[in-house]
Amino acid sequence: MPRAFTPKVVTANDLLEGDVIYLTAAGGWTRELSEAELIVDEAEAQLRLLDAQSQPKIAVGAYLADAKAGEQGPEPTHFREEFRRTGPSNYRHGKQEAAANV
Amino acid sequence: MYKYNDFDTAFLAERNRQFRAQVERRIDGALTEDEFKPLRLMNGLYLQLHAYMLRVAIPYGTLNPDQMRALALLAQKWDKGYGHFTTRQNIQYNWPKLKDVPDMLDALAEVNLHAIQTSGNTIRNVTADHFAGAAADEIEDPRPIAELIRQWSTDHPEFQFMGRKFKIAVSGAANDRAVLKAHDLAVKIVRNDAGEIGYQVLVGGGLGRTPMIGKVLNDYVAADDLLPYIESVISVWNQLGRRDNKYKARIKITVHELGLDKIRELTEERFAQVRPTFGGADQALFEDIKRHFAAPDFREGGTEAYDAAYESDPVFRAWADTNLAAHKAPGHAIATISIKKHGATPGDATAEQMREMADIAEAYAYGELRISHEQNVILPHVHKNDLPAIHARLKAADLATANIGLISDIIACPGMDYCALATARSIPVAQEIATRFEDLKLEHDVGHLQIKISGCINACGHHHVGHIGILGLDRAGVENYQITLGGDATETAAVGTRTGPGFAYDEIVPAIERIITAYLELRESEEETFLQTYRRVGMDPFKAALYPAAEKKVA
Numbered sequence: 001m002p003r004a005f006t007p008k009v010v011t012a013n014d015l016l017e018g019d020v021i022y023l024t025a026a027g028g029w030t031r032e033l034s035e036a037e038l039i040v041d042e043a044e045a046q047l048r049l050l051d052a053q054s055q056p057k058i059a060v061g062a063y064l065a066d067a068k069a070g071e072q073g074p075e076p077t078h079f080r081e082e083f084r085r086t087g088p089s090n091y092r093h094g095k096q097e098a099a100a101n102v
Numbered sequence: 103m104y105k106y107n108d109f110d111t112a113f114l115a116e117r118n119r120q121f122r123a124q125v126e127r128r129i130d131g132a133l134t135e136d137e138f139k140p141l142r143l144m145n146g147l148y149l150q151l152h153a154y155m156l157r158v159a160i161p162y163g164t165l166n167p168d169q170m171r172a173l174a175l176l177a178q179k180w181d182k183g184y185g186h187f188t189t190r191q192n193i194q195y196n197w198p199k200l201k202d203v204p205d206m207l208d209a210l211a212e213v214n215l216h217a218i219q220t221s222g223n224t225i226r227n228v229t230a231d232h233f234a235g236a237a238a239d240e241i242e243d244p245r246p247i248a249e250l251i252r253q254w255s256t257d258h259p260e261f262q263f264m265g266r267k268f269k270i271a272v273s274g275a276a277n278d279r280a281v282l283k284a285h286d287l288a289v290k291i292v293r294n295d296a297g298e299i300g301y302q303v304l305v306g307g308g309l310g311r312t313p314m315i316g317k318v319l320n321d322y323v324a325a326d327d328l329l330p331y332i333e334s335v336i337s338v339w340n341q342l343g344r345r346d347n348k349y350k351a352r353i354k355i356t357v358h359e360l361g362l363d364k365i366r367e368l369t370e371e372r373f374a375q376v377r378p379t380f381g382g383a384d385q386a387l388f389e390d391i392k393r394h395f396a397a398p399d400f401r402e403g404g405t406e407a408y409d410a411a412y413e414s415d416p417v418f419r420a421w422a423d424t425n426l427a428a429h430k431a432p433g434h435a436i437a438t439i440s441i442k443k444h445g446a447t448p449g450d451a452t453a454e455q456m457r458e459m460a461d462i463a464e465a466y467a468y469g470e471l472r473i474s475h476e477q478n479v480i481l482p483h484v485h486k487n488d489l490p491a492i493h494a495r496l497k498a499a500d501l502a503t504a505n506i507g508l509i510s511d512i513i514a515c516p517g518m519d520y521c522a523l524a525t526a527r528s529i530p531v532a533q534e535i536a537t538r539f540e541d542l543k544l545e546h547d548v549g550h551l552q553i554k555i556s557g558c559i560n561a562c563g564h565h566h567v568g569h570i571g572i573l574g575l576d577r578a579g580v581e582n583y584q585i586t587l588g589g590d591a592t593e594t595a596a597v598g599t600r601t602g603p604g605f606a607y608d609e610i611v612p613a614i615e616r617i618i619t620a621y622l623e624l625r626e627s628e629e630e631t632f633l634q635t636y637r638r639v640g641m642d643p644f645k646a647a648l649y650p651a652a653e654k655k656v657a
Contacts, residue, residue: 013149013153015128015129015200016129016199016200016201017153017199017200018149018150018152018153018154018197018198018199018200019152019153020151020152056131056134056135057129057131060135060149061135061149077579078579079518079576079579079580079581080151080518080576083151083518083519084151084152087152088152088196088519088520088529089519089527089529089530090447090519090529090530090533091182091447093152093182093196093197094152094153095152
């Protein structure tokens with residue numbers, strides 16, 4: 001039996017900066033996972049991935065990552081995506097650095 | 103050390119010009135990512151978890167002070183103020199922006215450095231014994247042959263798009279400090295019965311998911327045959343190596359599947375064709391290269407200042423006892439600067455620290471620096487009388503950690519904090535082990551012990567050859583760490599044995615502590631190292647310490 005579809009976000013790395021980006025419901029890109037579109041339909045997810053892959057001047061290596069609905073928006077279900085949305089654990093660099101400078 | 107000639111300079115300028123244009127075409131959309139990726143990898147540029155990563159080669163681990171200052175400049179101007187020294191004598195920058203990379207490469211070119219072939223399925227940066235040219239146990243400095251191989255392999259048309267990468271290491275000493283037996287091909291300088299210098303060639307070593315110890319393919323290759331011989335080996339593998347499965351593509355698998363004798367026979371056949379095409383230009387070049395590596399004029403004089411400091415200053419004495427090694431010249435020592443302060447990221451140095459090390463090398467160490475695969479920096483030539491002053495400056499720069507060869511001198515790959523391939527973190531595990539044993543004040547009591555940590559099966563952290571190896575995996579969406587014991591990275595190389603089931607992230611440091619406690623109880627004397635004890639008593643007592651509950655169940 002095929003495995004049940006689990007909710008996804010479209011994520012990639014930004015071509016110029018290299019940092020992690022997510023596709024929003026409006027079709028743009030955001031640095032924050034919480035602002036990403038949580039896609040619950042499998043066919044829709046494939047279409048949104050194609051949208052992302054057709055923007056090679058913005059997004060590199062787009063893929064569908066598992067996520068779940070949280071109070072502030074989508075949240076990761078795997079620790080790899082947790083690191084991607086936060087940054088490394090040895091220095092407060094990456095997204096956590098940007099957040100600290102706000 | 104080697105200084106670029108006009109050809110080298112022009113070649114590198116042209117490569118950098120090409121890459122700058124390639125980056126521009128990628129940004130304006132003329133190149134797709136699929137087209138651009140092999141080009142950027144050829145120039146050491148990866149796309150990692152949070153950012154691009156630029157890997158710069160430090161050929162055979164040798165740097166002069168100006169080169170070290172250029173590495174500092176890159177860290178400060180285009181990165182976040184630090185660089186990460188890797189397990190293969192490279193430095194990695196974790197945060198460059200795509201647009202800046204061509205400028206970074208131009209800045210490197212000004213000091214004869216580059217990122218060519220630090221990635222991709224090519225012959226990678228040639229590594230060497232980090233004590234090369236200084237060690238007391240050395241037959242000959244291996245760096246001229248490493249430089250010759252670097253020049254020959256750079257842009258070699260036959261070896262730009264192979265089935266997989268190919269790593270070469272070179273050493274000229276009895277003690278193997280270059281992990282020769284974990285390389286696709288290794289060259290060891292030897293003497294024959296007539297006293298002539300030649301090369302033993304090893305092949306088929308490697309770590310990764312199928313760890314293999316390298317085997318001797320040829321006991322003695324004459325000096326003028328070496329380059330054609332290496333070309334023949336790689337040529338044979340390049341044609342026969344498997345391209346159907348990237349996990350079976352390395353030469354270690356080809357050697358394993360066909361057998362060493364068959365590889366030797368095919369190499370000899372190929373060598374008969376290749377050798378006549380080498381008309382002697384390589385040997386003329388080799389003679390020229392050798393001149394660049396002439397040893398400095400080592401100064402003479404006593405070691406009174408060193409002796410006095412050693413007697414009177416216990417902090418200096420502790421550092422001297424762990425961080426110095428025997429030098430070939432009277433009154434001199436090799437000093438290793440630990441980039442492994444307890445709790446810090448193994449291999450990371452700030453721009454300020456790099457500049458200070460460059461200044462110290464210029465003031466006291468004949469202008470030479472080395473980077474080791476163990477992720478430390480070395481002053482290869484130091485007169486002992488200068489060591490107290492050097493130590494004082496290192497202390498002021500937070501670089502005087504006295505832990506070389508001890509439990510906190512850990513090799514660790516970047517792991518899932520940075521690497522897109524990683525399955526678990528390595529850095530925090532290394533940080534916590536170092537901090538834990540510092541708190542216990544056990545480090546010097548435990549003595550010589552190498553812990554090596556990889557955050558995935560590809561084994562950049564050399565875990566297979568650690569006395570204690572730690573491999574981080576993803577088990578059902580949770581970080582899990584497997585332990586191996588009894589690995590050895592030296593001339594008596596061995597792959598470690600798995601202890602059993604892995605440990606969760608919050609269990610791995612206590613697990614290591616149980617191993618160490620068991621060792622301290624098991625050893626016959628303070629002189630018996632961890633590896634010696636393990637070889638004497640075997641796995642069982644360590645298993646019993648690691649898995650007490652399971653033991654009880656069996657009982």
